[in-house]
Amino acid sequence: MDPVIIVGAGPVGLTLALALARQEVPSVVLDEGPGKDEQRLARTVVLREDTAALVERLTGLPLTDAGFHWAGWRSMRRKQVMREIDFAARASAMDLPDFEADAHGSGGAALGAGSGAHGAVGGAQAFGGGTHGSGSSAQRSRGSARDPKGSAQSLKSAGLGPTTDAQDSEGADVPAPLHLAQHALTGALREAIIHERLIKVAVGSRLDSIEQESSGVTAHTRGPNGTWWRGSYLVGCDGPRSTVRKLQDIRFPGRTAVERYAVAALRTELPWPGQALLHRMPPWRTSGPSSGEVTARPLADDVWRLDWLLPPGKDLVTPDLLVARIRETLAGWNAGSTPPYELLDTGVHTVHHRLARRWRAGRVFLAGDAAHLLGVLGTQGLDEGLRDADNLAWKLALAWHHGPLEALLDSYQAERRAVVAARLRAADQALPLLRSGGGLRSYVPGSARGHDALLTDGHLGRGPLGAPGVYADSPLAPAHTESETPVDTAPGAPVVDVRVTAEDGSFVQLRERLGRGVLLVVLIAPGTGVWARKHWVTAGIMPRLAAAVTALPHRAELLVAESYPGAAAHTVLLVRPDGHLVTALSGVRPADLYAAAETTLGGPATAEAEAEAEAETAASTT
Incomplete structure (x- = not known):
């Protein structure tokens, strides 16, 4: 069968190629560039825990061991750090073109290059943040937020009252996001692809036409390597100006220039080494009109990315104005x-909000910035793009191996578009409250707490602005049965990364078993962790459950966990290949387990198509 054609060699396209390869699906990545990325320290990405884990799983590279910084957020009172340092000013000229966002992460804008400069004296105020292993106590201040326990903590609320370890609204710890330069991420993905026999990257290949029929897709590229490419499916991961989207005549409505940020990457020392910073209402702003909040994100080698929210309009950000902002901000801290x-x-960096009307047109799909643009209030477009790739990969892999599976492929748009649309709605509803500086929040008691929490939700990866999406209304969701039992993970939500015993008796994390195109069945059996698998694999309910797993309409792996949040003993979890919970059953229920698995694969027709494909494969090899 022909490979999957992936248009675009950014993080989303490269992630999709690797995810398909892990499921034995070949792909061709059409890269209109030279095959390497410009190193731009002001172009950074922010990865939540689940997307960072996805990248680590695909690349085999622990991102935290590669000089990258985990950085969390937490509320604080302003803590002045007195320093008796006075340096002379010396600034070089810089070029600051206003580029539109081109794709990824917390500032996927194509940013203008700057030359070196050193700071001078200015007056301002401080705010703080947090990184992995840098835990220290801190006080809180109106208008500032930080988390000195960044590897596993997040902001509970900003600006009011004392806090302890950061938690979400329900009291659960929220792992903090990972900040890194985009070229470091794409470099790790490209390095992993070099060793993949199933991935071909065609550089200098610019798409200019697509033809599709019932049996596949043909794409033509121009340039030095212009040619025709034949594929089974085609996925457009080619950014906000997507050629794929335009060739399929898919509308891309939304809002232009929702917000703008001045951005600078600099190497310096701040009073909170390696800690992510959010200052909502800095008292300085002598360099121009009121600019709202400023954020700082730590990168490797003492480098920081600073973002200043600009006032509405298209006022030119001059080099002198940006240098003044840098000086007064650093002085304030x-x-x-x-x-x-x-x-x-x-x-x-200019933020746009757009959402493609359709994400599928026959055998052609959209993913990442080709399908959606978002980025205000800490929401991260790259996060959503990587989740697109993770969602689509296992469905394309099943269709590639076992037939068209239309219902399964249709579910990609139904699930992912709904999640991103909800994120955009949440941001659009929050913006008037957060940016007005008055209005309702001036009159409602306690409204400042909700205001500050909203402001930080996207940065922290929680709530409607930042938490991983839940596919509650998915067409792949099974019907409710009496055997269902509640656990702390809602059906359709990502599962918790608990330790499990694999079929070979080894202890692994649950996330390590994802992304291989198989369903996961997890039995909660307290006490099994202290015994070798051989002692309990044939005892109690295990033989019956193992037989039920073997009989499922698709390959599945049986895992055992000592515990799972909110789950009673003998609870059985069914988990999709992308790590979202299908259902939790009370005990071994073979019929209900089979029905849930069948629905997860798109329904009975999917199971029949898979069986027919396997029969054809078996016949061809005999």
């Missing part, structure tokens, strides 16, 4: 003394 800094990269 250092009690009036600007530390020395080296300016590495600059630019203006």
Whole structure:
């Protein structure tokens, strides 16, 4: 069968190619560029826990061991850090073009390059943040937020009252996001692809036409390597100006220039080493009109990315204005003394909100920024793009191996578009409250707490602005049965990464078993962790459950966990290949387990098509 054609070699396209390869599906990645990425320190990405785990699983590279920084957020009172340092000013000229967002993460804008500079004295105020292993106590302040326990904590609320360890609204710990330069991410993905026999990357290949019929897709590229490419399916991961989307005549409505940010990457020392920072209402702003909040994100090698929210309009951000912002901000965080800094990269990041009308047109799909644009209030477009790839990969793999499976393929748009649309609605509803500076929140008691929480939800990866999507209304959701039992994970939500015993008796994390195109069946059996698998694999309910798993309409792996949040003993979890919970059953219920698995694969027709394909394969090999 022909490979899957992936148009675009950004993080989403490369992630999709690797995810397909892990499921034995070949792909061709059409890269209109030279096959490497410009190193831009001001172009960064923010990965939540689940998407960071996806990248680590696909690349085999622990991102936290590669010089990248986990950075969390937490509320604080302003803690002045007094420094008796005074440095002379020396700034070089910079070019600051206003580029539109091109794709990824917390500032996927193509940013203008800057030359080195060193800071001078200015007056301002401080705010803080947090990284992995840098835990220290902190106080809170109106208008500032940070988390000094960044590897596993998040902001509970900003600006009011004391906090302890950061938790979400229900009291559960929320792992903090990972901040890194985009070229570091794409470099890790490209390095992994070099060793993949099932992935071909065609550089200098710009798409200019698509033809599809019932049996496949043909794409033509122009350029030095212009040619025709034949594929089983085609996925457009080619960014906000997607050629794939335009060739399929898919509308891309939304809002233009929702917000703009001035961006700078610099090497310096801040009072909170390696900690992500959010300052909602800095008291300085002598460099121009009121600019709202400023954020800082730590990267490797003492490099920071700073973003200043710009006032509405298209006022030119001049080099002098940006240098003034840098100086006053650094001085504010250092009690009036600007530390020395080296300016590495600059630019203006413009945020748009758009959502494609359709994400599927026959054998052609859209993913990432080709399908959606978002990015205000800490929402992360790259996060959603990687989730697109994870969702689509296992469905394409099943269709590639076993037949068209139309209901399964249709579910990609139904699930992913609904999640992103909800994220965009939440941002659009929150923006008037958060940016008005008055209105309702001026009159409602306690409204500032909700205001600050909304502001940080997207940054923290929680709530409607930032938490991983739940496919509650998915067409793949099975019907309710009396054997269902509640656990702390809602059906359709990502499962918790608990330790499990694999079929070979080894202890692994549940997430390590994802992304291989198989269903996971997890039995909750307290006490099994202290015994070798051989002692209990043939005892109690295990033989009956193992037989039920073997009889499922698709390959499944049986795992055993000592515990799972909210699950009673002998609870059986059915988990999709992308890590979302299908259902939790009370005990071994072979018929209900089979029905749930069948629905997860798109319904009975899917199971029949898979059986027919397997029969044809068996016949061809005899």
